[in-house]
Amino acid sequence: MTNTAFPALFISHGSPDTAIADTQAAAWLKQMAADLPRPRAIVVASAHFEVSGGVAVSADPHPETIHDFGGFAPELYAMQYPAPGAPDLARRIADDLQAAGFAARAIDKRGFDHGVWVPLKLAYPDAEIPVVSVSVDPNKGPDYHFRLGQALAGLGAEGVLVIGSGSFTHNLGEAFKRLRVGTRVADVPEWVESFTGWMNARLAANDVEALLDYRSEAPFAAKNHPTDEHLLPLYVAMGAAGEGGHAHLVHDSAEFGVLAMTMWQFDPAVVAQPAA
Template identity: 55%
Template sequence: MSPLPTIFVSHGSPMLALQDSPARRFLQELGQSLPRPKAIAVVSAHWETAGSPAVSLAPRPSTIHDFGGFPQALFDMRYPAAGAPEVAERAAALFEAAGIPVGRSADRGLDHGAWVPLKLMYPDADVPVMQISLVRGASPAVHEKLGQALAQLRHEGVLVIGSGSLTHNLYEYRGQPVDAPAPHWVSEFESWMCERLEANDAEALLDYRNRAPSAKQNHPTEEHLLPLFVAMGAAGAGAKTQLLHSSFEHGVLAMDAYAFN
């Protein structure tokens, strides 16, 4: 089996599950364009643990509706994929082999950073899924190392997905329509990230906070960008970057997606 790519997707607002947009249509096609995985490991912006990563061993992960103020139709949605506890234990073993302590959750479900894009990519929920947490407050370099520890998974038929958002400042969201144009501080950051990713400039990317234009305005907190660095690391040394999709939603959300292979 050829190794799978690793993927970063921007999941934007939970309304992605309901509301038509270029990013939604892209995700609906993405699952069909990828080699079929035996399981999926998702690193979502919406699960952070203190001090070290954790894996979910849930055999039937619940659908977590970790949001408020949205239509009832979103709360009625379920994503009934089977869990992947054996893959979770394999990920934990890879962390431990790399000297990285790891926690285990018996019952952590799928948050919307996982199930919303997966519901679009694999609507039949027929690929087992497990989640891996971010480390709260840890740097991009730490998260790249977490990915590097997991690099063997892509050779074992596991699709590693980092799910976040290329830009994510909801303080700047003021009811803009889904197709609102991006302000310059969003588009300039998106362009810089794209240039550095396609150049495989890991040094600049890991220091994006100091080098990228309007970095702190686009990411007042870092959790929505950190899954990108896990996906980068999990592709292994020498991996090339491919831009899969670029669009903006509500002006402030860059919905870019990348493959690393």
């Protein structure tokens, strides 16, 4: 007999209009839930929930839908994701993080930013599963967020799906240049291809040491991520799989040539149990 647990996922959530776009990434998100058991709750570390000096965990029982963007189609601003929160789970997560040495607290009145609700609206459109948001710290690096994920590693065995929601590459200046051309499908430049190839190879090899030092080791790291915050959720997902886990690529596409919509699944180690 084996002990099964939920994997952790890293999702590139892309532009807010991923919620209504006909893209490869949106199509993958729509079928994501079919490949997993139904979780009892979902915990999302979002690149758009930035808190410096500690970790905030959303404990609102009825989080609002935050439209934290501008210049998009009116229908996006009318969209709601009325999933319930999970205050008891949020407080327990905050306690666990404190025990692991983090300055963590459960907070009220924090809604779902688009890094949370856009992918979940596609993957779990019924909005019935409770959702808790966890912040990232833009002033802390990959190691901090990997350890944060490790502090969440027990959740998968309890039927909780942990998601890191960010972007595999996130140079918006380059993306806006291509957006003005008006096409979402474009050639991938060498500086993106080199970076994503390096990251994918290191993830497949479980080369944690190199990944934690990606800014020094990965080619074109600063050009693909002028700031860290959109890659930090990847490290939360990595850590949340626990010791002995393994990663596999579940989706790989690009938009505007420079926004890699890469998704990774981090499976926990399978632990053999004594026969009954």
